[in-house]
Amino acid sequence: MTQNLDLTDIQGNIIKAYGAYNYQKARYLFLRIDKGDKGRKFVGAITTKVTSAVPWEKSSKDTDSAVKPQATTNIAFTFAGLKALELPMASLRGFPEDFIMGMAKRKDILGDDGPSDPQNWDNIWKEEVHAWISINGQSIDAVIKRYDWVLEQIKASDGGVTLLTGHRGDNGEDDLPYQDASVLYDATGTPTAKEHFGYTDGIGDPVFEGQINVSARVLGRGKLTREGNWEPLATGEFLLGHVDEAMEYPQTAPAPWLLALNGTYMVYRKLHENIGTFNRFLEEQSKHFSGSKEMLAAKFAGRWRDNGAPIVNAPDDESKERWDKQYAEADEAGRKKMLTDFTYNQDITGAKCPYSAHIRRINPRGSLEYGVKDAYDTPGALVNRRRILRRGLPYGEVKDATRDDGNHGIIFMALNVDIQRQFEFIQQQWINYANDFKEGNDKEVLLGNHDANNPGKVVLQVEPGSGKPPHFVSNIPRLVETRGGDYFFIPSITALKLIAAGMVDPT
Known part of the structure; x- marks a missing residue:
């Protein structure tokens, strides 16, 4: 229609x-x-x-x-x-x-x-x-x-x-x-x-x-x-x-x-973005991670930092190189498709894109239905009621990337017809809680209100049968503060x- x-x-x-x-x-x-x-x-x-x-x-x-x-x-x-x-x-x-x-x-x-x-x-x-x-x-x-x-x-x-x-x-x-x-x-x-x-x-x-x-x-x-x-x-x-x-x-x-x-x-x-804390946390965690620091940063967000490549389609450093080559050869329409046209259908375990990743938390793309046969007329029936339009821009200047103080971050604006059903639900149930993702109290890494008195953690899964151990991200600090x-x-x-x-x- x-x-x-x-x-x-x-x-x-x-x-x-x-x-x-x-x-x-x-x-x-x-x-x-x-x-x-x-x-x-x-x-x-x-x-x-x-x-x-x-x-x-x-x-x-x-x-x-x-x-x-x-x-x-x-x-x-x-x-x-x-x-x-x-x-x-x-x-x-x-x-x-x-x-x-x-x-x-x-x-x-x-x-x-x-x-x-x-x-x-x-x-x-x-x-x-x-x-x-x-x-x-x-x-x-x-x-x-x-x-x-x-x-x-x-x-x-x-x-x-x-x-x-x-x-x-x-x-x-x-x-x-x-x-x-x-x-x-x-x-x-x-x-x-x-x-x-x-x-x-x-x-x-x-x-x-x-x-x-x-x-x-x-x-x-x-x-x-x-x-x-x-x-x-x-x-x-x-x-x-x-x-x-x-x-x-x-x-x-x-x-x-x-x-x-x-x-x-x-x-x-x-x-407000705590730049120094983020950089130190990423550096420290990457020392114990099997992939590159940029790969770990991509696991936090669900996208690679350089060009926004979705990690579900480029889950490691080697596949990222192949993705980049294909992206460079694509026309404008093809590039946009590569950046947006994906699902988590082949990543039920979260081995490619973790359930704690920012973009998977705010838009699970139908993956919450897995395990329930033909539950809804559309695979994203629950997700479709939780979408928000995002507006805004960064603010401030990072004068010292080792420090948190200063005035720098994002002016975030969400547009929706039902604040409670859309924005507040995402914030409360998907960013600061993970029961819908079968991960208990694990918060989203970047935006979660991590508490120093009760340090947060998430598990970065690996492919079943790979013989590799999962990676535990622990002692997650609060990276973003509301001002x-x-x-x-x-x-x-x-x-x-x-x-x-x-x-x-x-x-």
């Missing part, structure tokens, strides 16, 4: 990962609404610059496309923000509990303890955040120009809106009025898809009905059928007001229909106009 979406009504960051369109820089602002009427007027002003999901023209003949802007702008609100904008109580009561509570109060579910506890977050999160504005630019100059325009709108609100401060900076600041993010560049100044641990990021984002150019991107990124084919996921897994994988409309939609339609929920998390975040509602452009006009009517 082909789904036709009103792309003029959907905020662009839902459909497009801006980084893939050469938007190398980003700036995120957080606001407080102090006066409802003036706040709504401010929302109306921002809405005039909000970037929609309409495709950008590739030539002057693209009559249904828009000119690609130098900078994009998008906006979202916390529950407290919608309340400050004076939405009707009947509408507010229709939002789900997880969104109403907000991220900090969900810390036990998310595993945000120890250094990740909200009391240790950046100062900005000590404030009550009401709104989020993102600016993505093809250059830092374009970002600054749009940022200055937003500041003008804040000033024009005449006390109705306050720009919150309290972001950490690269030079020890803790009171900045924005969070900057950027792609990382190689030694020649060329932008890369890397993050600070060195992994290639953003390869396997889900594809769903209604997105642009679905057929060319669905391999390995949609849902797996019993026949081994790939189909796009249901739109309602990522956009409110549309049918989901259960053939139902999401139950997390507030009233009225126009407030919810074409909107979604966003999880915003600032994740802040919250849950946001991204309205459609129609809903933004209703909010701005004070015309949200749940009756």
